[in-house]
Amino acid sequence: MIGLTHYLIVSAIIFSIGLVGVLRRRNLLMLFFATEVMLNAVNIAFAAISHYYNDLTGQMFAFFIIAIAASEVAVGLGLLIVLYKKYGSLDLDDLASMKG
């Protein structure tokens, strides 16, 4: 039978996939995809805990995460368009203006 641990392990695997993507990607649009992957992984964990503890709080948090992700995408894509107009590229190495 499938238990809570199974779901949490799948969630952790997907979260680490997203984390590797965030560390590895140099293109801003792809970086956004990786953050979406991470948010979805957390949603799986919340829904699974909500199911196995018979508690609705987890689902509530998943709803608010979805709302936050939607607004993040709206603002982020607006910023990406502004950046693309300004620099003509979405590569992070091109966009680095502070030489630290």
Place this chain on the structure above:
Amino acid sequence: MYEVIAFYLFSVLTIGLFLVTIMSKNVLYAMTSLAAGMVLIAGFFFILGADFLGVVQLIVYVGAVMALYSFAMMFFDATKDIKEKNTNSSLVFLLGGLSALVLVLMFAAPIHSDAIQALYPMHEGVGNAQDVGIVLFTKYLVPFEVAAVMLLVAMIAGIILAGKKMDDSLTEDLSADDEILTQKDEK
């Protein structure tokens, strides 16, 4: 039995699709596999009994967010492959795996599962949507309204940021126009 089959099928497919999202050089492939993975995550929600969450996932993520991404993809030149300078890929994998493991341990360590008790328990014989609605509009009313204001702010910000100078082309090379003009002048 079906739950087991569905769980393993969904998890293998989701992990594979998200790996494609992370690894692919093509924006179109990455976006398509991300959308497919999100549909499968809605499947996870359905087998977990969170029907309303699954529907919201389908509508908001697969519908709205993916539509936004595909519109954004039209602004950028997405047909050509993305060239990324990936130095030390294996080190990144190691670091990502390690930090994810540390995060999981950090969040899992203090939980004594016996100490958790349901704050808002689900009710027998009541549908998931009704249950969610009752809790959302009583206990979580203020965060719900704040989230609504946040979405409004995000919408206005998106319009303001993306709407400026929309009549200019983003992808065409502007210097090309100048070259054509100078050639005309020379004639």
